[in-house]
Amino acid sequence: MTDRKSELAANLAHVEERIASACAAAGRKREEVTLIVVTKTYPASDVRILSELGVCHVAENRDQDAAPKAEACVDLPLSWHFVGQLQTNKVRSVTSYADVVQSVDRAKLVTSLSTAAVRAER
Template sequence: MTDLTARQAELAANLARVEERIGSACVAAGRDRDEVTLIVVTKTHPARDVRLLAELGVRHVAENRDQEAAAKAAECADVPVTWHFVGQLQTNKARSVASYADVVHSVDRPRLVGALSRAAVHHGRELDCLVQVALDAESETAGGRGGAAPGSVVALGDELAAAQGLRLAGVMTVAPLAGPYAGDPAAAFERLREISTGLCTRHPAATMVSAGMSADLEEAVAAGATHVRVGSAVLGERPRLG
């Protein structure tokens, strides 16, 4: 067995286990399996893995650093996948990210809305954007892992919805390490569901809820996540960057 074949077999086995977890979580939550989209987070893994995942049927991949993501997306330009950008995003990287990302999960401030809008128009593209919610910041200040405070989500959503080249798609969060929901992803994701419901009253098309990773995807599915972002459970331990 070649190294490539062995790696594809490893990915296939890991994917099957993750699919079983998502399926079981959907059954437990009384949801259909097709209500939840798996996004495989490929950060620090080679472009070769993206190709192998695509051959296995994966259609959504995510990156969190622009330099790595831009190079990988270019190398995989012929691969039929949707590219998601899930990391904290500096405004000076917006033009680059807008050139390859189809969905940006980490919009958390008005300045970034403006930068992404200008970048999308420059590239002649339309980007789906999510408001990243900082659940460690129930006040008006942003959270430690990035994100907008819950109280500012609707206003930021309004700006996104009005911005040229951008579509308000929904909300995203990362289970917080501090604050009232630390160590309780189920409660955190239930809070995100409330925030999503509130946003949808103003923007009915903003139904995407991106939540849950390898360790807590079941809690996310139970709370209504439409997209789960899974890295290590599919790809294994991340290589160390040199």
């Protein structure tokens, strides 16, 4: 295992422990909670390692970072989430890779996302 993979595995294990603890304290099953790993400022190579470690959900908050990263990882079984403020002019790009937009803050954006998703057959 590479140093970076070991580092990410240790960090992921720590986060999983915290999630399990929080679930136990709240009386919830761990399976009820989805871990979404935000990869902002980290390279696509880290996303690839995280996928190898079992991560299925990744998120970005900036389209200009997310689009090329998603393209570089298109062969991986990942669900991409967009978590940042989304401007209407970025909707087409975001709908090309994001499976979920977590940050919808206005009705006009819902309409734009719906239209773009239909056009992209997503």
